[in-house]
Amino acid sequence: MISIEDFVEDIVGKAMRGYKISVQELAAKSGASSTSIAELLEGKVDESTITSIAPHLNLDSESLIIAGRKSWYPEPVNVKGLKMYNTKWANMYVNAYLIWDSSKGIAAAFDTGANSEQLIETVRLNDLTLESIYLTHTHTDHIADLARLQSSFPSIRIYVSEKEPIEGANLIGNEHNFSIGNLSVQSHLTWGHSKGGLTYVINGLERPIAIVGDALFAGSMGGGMVSYMDALKTNRQYIFTLPDHTVICPGHGPMSSIGEEKKNNPFYPEFKNN
Ligand SMILES: [Fe+2]
Incomplete structure (x- = not known):
């Protein structure tokens, strides 16, 4: 099976780079600690950190939590041609x-x-x-x-x-x-x-x-x-x-x-x- 390309840390990293927002800025806006955000960016999944930061990056928190749990994979595609x-x-x-x-x-x-x-x-x-x-x-x-x-x-x-x-x-x-x-x-x-x-x-x-x-x-x-x-x-x-x-x-x-x-x-x- 082909692996999902991006995990939660990749998604958060892309949004932070996209909005040019630093760990410190995101911590100040969201109330999550800089340490917990930095750890999330390294793949340490903490769902309360995800919930706090998601709206400040215009990301959907529920699907971001699911990305953290790695519990979704798309349906197989089988189309002739x-x-x-x-x-x-x-x-x-x-x-x-x-x-x-x-x-x-x-x-x-x-x-x-x-x-x-x-x-x-x-x-x-x-x-x-x-x-x-x-x-x-x-x-x-x-x-x-x-x-x-x-x-x-x-x-x-x-x-x-x-x-x-x-x-x-x-x-x-x-x-x-x-x-x-x-x-x-x-x-x-x-x-x-x-x-x-x-x-x-x-x-x-x-x-x-x-x-x-x-x-x-x-x-x-x-x-x-x-x-x-x-x-x-x-x-x-x-x-x-x-x-x-x-x-x-x-x-x-x-x-x-x-x-x-x-x-x-x-x-x-x-x-x-x-
Ligand atoms: Fe490319």
């Missing part, structure tokens, strides 16, 4: 995805992960035509094996955000529409983790699919390295407006769904009925 590749990158794991229309035998890859050999094998075993690869963003772990894909499929077209150009790739922006056989796909600019991060929403399989890169994780999100506030905003705008049964395909950790993220993702307290 969607496959995830969880590949090892240094001391971590990164995901790539293949989407295909089995009626036409046409496929598109989304990111390469650390190693695209298994993705290439799926293409070959299912006798698919791999026409394109769409990149969610250009952090190295997500595009590490582009050269192998290109040499295996010399006519493959590479698409990337116009805000993160790379050599040899076609540049696309927000609301770019394309198709994979009979499947329709639209790009959405979910930036903030990276400068031009794109989410791809695919319709035509048995469930809608959102390939989100590091915009959102099961129960967390990528760090707001460029802009935390814009990462939250564009996720709310383009991801959390999708139907609840939409599959979330993140760049790290397991797949999830919009409905489950509304209930379990501490970064989006507005969907909880506390």
Whole structure:
């Protein structure tokens, strides 16, 4: 089973960095001690500390406590025409995805992960035509094996955000529409983790699919390295407006769904009925 990407300490750390709030400032605002906050950031879970600090970081305290207990894991996803590749990158794991229309035998890859050999094998075993690869963003772990894909499929077209150009790739922006056989796909600019991060929403399989890169994780999100506030905003705008049964395909950790993220993702307290 693929591990959940972020534990409570990662979530709290991302929110604190996002709001540029120090341990001392958070202690003063919340009434929790600096020591207990520092210990929480090191993974020592104390539920009263979580309850005190959560509202000051605009995090949902109940789902943050559940993250501390490690008691939630998303439902397994099994959709024909969607496959995830969880590949090892240094001391971590990164995901790539293949989407295909089995009626036409046409496929598109989304990111390469650390190693695209298994993705290439799926293409070959299912006798698919791999026409394109769409990149969610250009952090190295997500595009590490582009050269192998290109040499295996010399006519493959590479698409990337116009805000993160790379050599040899076609540049696309927000609301770019394309198709994979009979499947329709639209790009959405979910930036903030990276400068031009794109989410791809695919319709035509048995469930809608959102390939989100590091915009959102099961129960967390990528760090707001460029802009935390814009990462939250564009996720709310383009991801959390999708139907609840939409599959979330993140760049790290397991797949999830919009409905489950509304209930379990501490970064989006507005969907909880506390
Ligand atoms: Fe990333």
